[in-house]
Amino acid sequence: MEQGNKNTRSTRRILDHINSPADLKGLELADLEILARQIRDLIIETVSQNGGHLAPCLGVVELSIALHYVFDAPRDKIIWDVGHQAYAHKIITGRRDKFHTLRKYKGISGFPRREESPYDSFNTGHSGTSISAGLGITTARSIKGNRHKVIAVIGDGSMTAGMAFEALNQTGHTERDLIVILNDNEMSIAKNVGALSSYISRKIYEPRFVSLKKNLENFFRSIPGVGENIFAVLKKSEDSLIGLLTPGMLFEALKFRYIGPIKGHDLNLLIKTFKDVAQLKGPVLVHVLTTKGKGYEPAEKNPTYFHGIGSFDIATGLTTQKSANEPPSYTEVFGRTMVELGAKEKRLFAITAAMPEGTGLTEFARVYPDRFIDVGIAEQHAVTFAAGLATEGFKPVVAIYSTFLQRAFDQIIHDVCLPDLPVIFALDRSGIVGDDGRTHQGTFDLSYLRIIPNMTVMAPKDENELRHMLFTALAFHGPIAIRYPRGNGVGIPLDKEYKKIPIGEVEELTHGKDLLILALGSRVHPSLEAATELEKEGYSVSVVNCRFVKPLDPRISEMAANTGRVLIVEENTLHGGLGSAILELFSDQGLPNLIIKRLGIPDKFIEHGPQSLLREKYRVGRKEIVAEARKLCNYHDPGKEKA
Numbered sequence: 001m002e003q004g005n006k007n008t009r010s011t012r013r014i015l016d017h018i019n020s021p022a023d024l025k026g027l028e029l030a031d032l033e034i035l036a037r038q039i040r041d042l043i044i045e046t047v048s049q050n051g052g053h054l055a056p057c058l059g060v061v062e063l064s065i066a067l068h069y070v071f072d073a074p075r076d077k078i079i080w081d082v083g084h085q086a087y088a089h090k091i092i093t094g095r096r097d098k099f100h101t102l103r104k105y106k107g108i109s110g111f112p113r114r115e116e117s118p119y120d121s122f123n124t125g126h127s128g129t130s131i132s133a134g135l136g137i138t139t140a141r142s143i144k145g146n147r148h149k150v151i152a153v154i155g156d157g158s159m160t161a162g163m164a165f166e167a168l169n170q171t172g173h174t175e176r177d178l179i180v181i182l183n184d185n186e187m188s189i190a191k192n193v194g195a196l197s198s199y200i201s202r203k204i205y206e207p208r209f210v211s212l213k214k215n216l217e218n219f220f221r222s223i224p225g226v227g228e229n230i231f232a233v234l235k236k237s238e239d240s241l242i243g244l245l246t247p248g249m250l251f252e253a254l255k256f257r258y259i260g261p262i263k264g265h266d267l268n269l270l271i272k273t274f275k276d277v278a279q280l281k282g283p284v285l286v287h288v289l290t291t292k293g294k295g296y297e298p299a300e301k302n303p304t305y306f307h308g309i310g311s312f313d314i315a316t317g318l319t320t321q322k323s324a325n326e327p328p329s330y331t332e333v334f335g336r337t338m339v340e341l342g343a344k345e346k347r348l349f350a351i352t353a354a355m356p357e358g359t360g361l362t363e364f365a366r367v368y369p370d371r372f373i374d375v376g377i378a379e380q381h382a383v384t385f386a387a388g389l390a391t392e393g394f395k396p397v398v399a400i401y402s403t404f405l406q407r408a409f410d411q412i413i414h415d416v417c418l419p420d421l422p423v424i425f426a427l428d429r430s431g432i433v434g435d436d437g438r439t440h441q442g443t444f445d446l447s448y449l450r451i452i453p454n455m456t457v458m459a460p461k462d463e464n465e466l467r468h469m470l471f472t473a474l475a476f477h478g479p480i481a482i483r484y485p486r487g488n489g490v491g492i493p494l495d496k497e498y499k500k501i502p503i504g505e506v507e508e509l510t511h512g513k514d515l516l517i518l519a520l521g522s523r524v525h526p527s528l529e530a531a532t533e534l535e536k537e538g539y540s541v542s543v544v545n546c547r548f549v550k551p552l553d554p555r556i557s558e559m560a561a562n563t564g565r566v567l568i569v570e571e572n573t574l575h576g577g578l579g580s581a582i583l584e585l586f587s588d589q590g591l592p593n594l595i596i597k598r599l600g601i602p603d604k605f606i607e608h609g610p611q612s613l614l615r616e617k618y619r620v621g622r623k624e625i626v627a628e629a630r631k632l633c634n635y636h637d638p639g640k641e642k643a
């Protein structure tokens with residue numbers, strides 16, 4: 001196995017000369033193999049410092065080289081599903097010199113972006129879109145009379161997404177020229193799940209299939225008189241015999257020509273296969289077997305851990321970011337609370353859409369295997385599945401990142417809220433998530449959940465309140481969502497006893513007469529700190545932990561009338577979030593003459609960068625809250641300005 005950082009100076013030069021895919025075309029196979037090692041080293045080196053999706057990218061180095069060697073991008077369109085595995089593609093397509101800026105603020109994105117390069121033919125980040133996009137591009141190509149190739153590269157995990165099947169179904173029907181590369185490493189982030197997964201991972205050269213094939217051959221040969229003839233016919237149609245034993249049948253039924261499975265680290269084989277495939281008409285699926293984490297031992301051994309990782313030490317594979325005294329993350333506290341509540345409430349059921357680790361549910365899955373399910377990358381199904389459980393008296397908790405729950409908007413409306421079912425939504429990574437950027441920011445959930453009848457939406461100010469909110473949700477009789485941020489809690493001790501939070505009630509944390517700060521979730525503690533700072537300047541500020549965006553506490557209006565000045569702070573788009581809800585309340589209650597300022601995320605997609613930097617940039621950090629609060633305090637009495 002190759003380890004990172006073993007380049008000699010002479011071999012290093014090959015990568016240094018790759019400025020576009022054209023530079024690959026003249027290379028010999030042996031050079032391409034050296035190049036693969038150099039690309040791996042660069043990926044390992046960079047991700048060890050910047051963090052990123054290591055294991056998925058290491059698994060597709062040869063695949064990326066072979067695709068760019070055979071096809072003619074950017075004329076030919078290569079679409080990377082999810083796009084978390086596109087680092088080698090980025091390095092090959094002119095971004096080698098910028099690669100050290102990967103995922104850094106103003107640096108290159110961790111995902112394909114059309115704005116970043118003409119080689120990134122489709123923006124991805126959420127799973128399962130590549131075949132649909134590919135079919136769209138193929139259809140446009142036909143109408144425009146162009147002849148370029150369209151290639152969708154999709155992992156076996158992403159193939160569990162419903163969208164992928166919708167697209168396969170239509171592609172087969174239209175019989176358009178589309179090449180789908182199924183990158184099968186038997187992993188999603190965790191081990192891949194589902195009937196399809198076990199079906200496609202049936203490998204023709206697995207011992208049981210080899211022996212099954214042998215037995216069939218022996219059986220036919222042993223039939224006296226006709227056996228040899230039957231065997232000869234079978235031999236001729238070996239393809240169809242193999243088709244019976246491999247995943248080919250499934251894709252052939254969908255009118256795809258199935259090729260594979262082929263070994264995905266054999267550059268020679270990949271290149272030969274892609275050259276053949278490039279000549280074929282109609283939909284083709286090439287089944288490529290790869291090893292996630294290939295070429296870096298720690299990642300091969302633990303691909304789940306190295307799927308997406310922060311900075312780490314290359315020699316040991318140990319992460320270098322976390323210090324021992326850090327408070328636990330919201331995810332950890334959620335996971336721990338689920339395990340505790342699972343013991344008290346036997347109807348509690350946990351659902352993840354391919355993110356058992358990311359959502360903190362691995363321990364729950366271990367302790368209560370009968371009350372846990374990983375549905376695969378199928379957020380829509382997860383929600384309706386939960387609705388089904390709820391109709392039978394269960395208490396399902398659907399734990400999905402804020403950004404991915406967007407997928408299930410209609411299921412939340414139609415299957416959960418309309419029949420008013422007690423489904424609990426746990427939205428991790430709400431607000432600004434940081435380095436993953438535009439496709440992953442969780443800045444819309446308050447808006448998209450708040451508008452749905454019967455829905456209750458809450459956000460804890462700290463990790464301790466998260467526990468109480470989960471407890472509260474469990475006793476609640478309708479749809480209810482808890483949104484909490486990415487990262488560590490604030491370091492508050494965790495109560496042993498659970499308590500119910502009265503639905504729709506705010507919590508007044510400080511009482512003052514100059515200004516009312518209405519804050520939600522992750523913005524409550526920075527607002528408290530701001531109030532303390534302003535107190536030193538002679539102002540008295542009320543800080544209210546809103547806790548609920550829906551229903552809103554009508555007492556907010558009284559509180560606002562008392563100070564006359566209101567600052568609303570949230571980590572959600574200003575369109576339709578907490579601030580909008582409060583303005584609606586004020587308007588409905590006929591509250592005139594208030595001075596109101598809203599802090600929140602503007603109407604745009606937020607780029608990648610450190611959470612703290614982005615919070616500062618978009619004016620929801622502590623310093624910006626202080627500045628706005630001071631301005632408001634001074635509004636009527638500029639003479640009082642002391643800053």
Ligand SMILES: Cc1ncc(C[n+]2csc(CCOP(=O)(O)OP(=O)(O)O)c2C)c(N)n1
Binds near residue numbers: 127
């Ligand atoms: C809609 C959606 N849900 C969840 C995710 C989180 N996610 C990112 S990669 C991934 C696993 C993808 O597995 P696969 O396609 O097999 O690629 P691999 O990482 O194994 O190469 C998941 C679940 C996502 N990107 N999009």
